[in-house]
């Protein structure tokens with residue numbers, strides 16, 4: 001711990017704070033990642049068999065839903081059904097909705113899961129694995145052709161289930177990246193994702209995604225970020241203000 005503190009202090013003296021509103025350099029980004037890795041606990045992930053279809057289902061359930069309720073809804077689903085395209089495409093819609101009820105938006109989520117299950121069966125013979133082994137851009141495009149699947153869900157499935165080099169941008173990743181200067185303040189999904197990917201090494205993409213979420217929940221909150229307590233405020237381009245980068 002002493003070594004880490006000394007190392008952080010020495011980095012702080014070597015690198016000056018980036019100018020407010022400017023973009024981050026690779027060197028600052030690396031320091032921020034190191035500090036977050038040393039100090040922030042990453043969010044607990046819902047337990048799965050690391051099957052891409054399960055990851056897809058969990059990501060659909062998690063939309064606008066707290067982690068605990070996502071976990072409960074997935075547990076309900078797993079108890080009632082085998083989480084496979086075969087089983088869920090044939091499931092009674094009302095039963096599927098009942099399983100997902102705790103997560104909110106359960107009717108539209110049940111519909112998305114069922115429609116996606118049918119298409120995965122028809123188009124991909126029931127398995128997403130061949131899709132995930134396509135080159136990244138092709139795999140993303142193919143996943144996003146499924147109804148209700150946007151870039152974030154596609155990127156989560158690709159990163160978590162296939163270790164493809166992409167960084168999913170959820171609301172926390174978007175807000176924190178922009179406040180820190182890791183991404184352009186007015187950037188859309190793709191600009192934020194590509195900016196983060198250009199600053200970090202591919203081996204760190206999963207850590208970057210998870211740590212920015214954890215930091216956003218604990219310190220860099222949407223309203224009233226805790227800038228005084230923030231462990232990376234020295235490097236933040238909106239230090240003390242949180243700015244309106246949501």
Ligand code: SF4
Nearest residue numbers: 220227230233236242
């Ligand atoms: S200093 Fe404030 S705005 Fe910047 S990352 Fe920390 S909490 Fe967020």
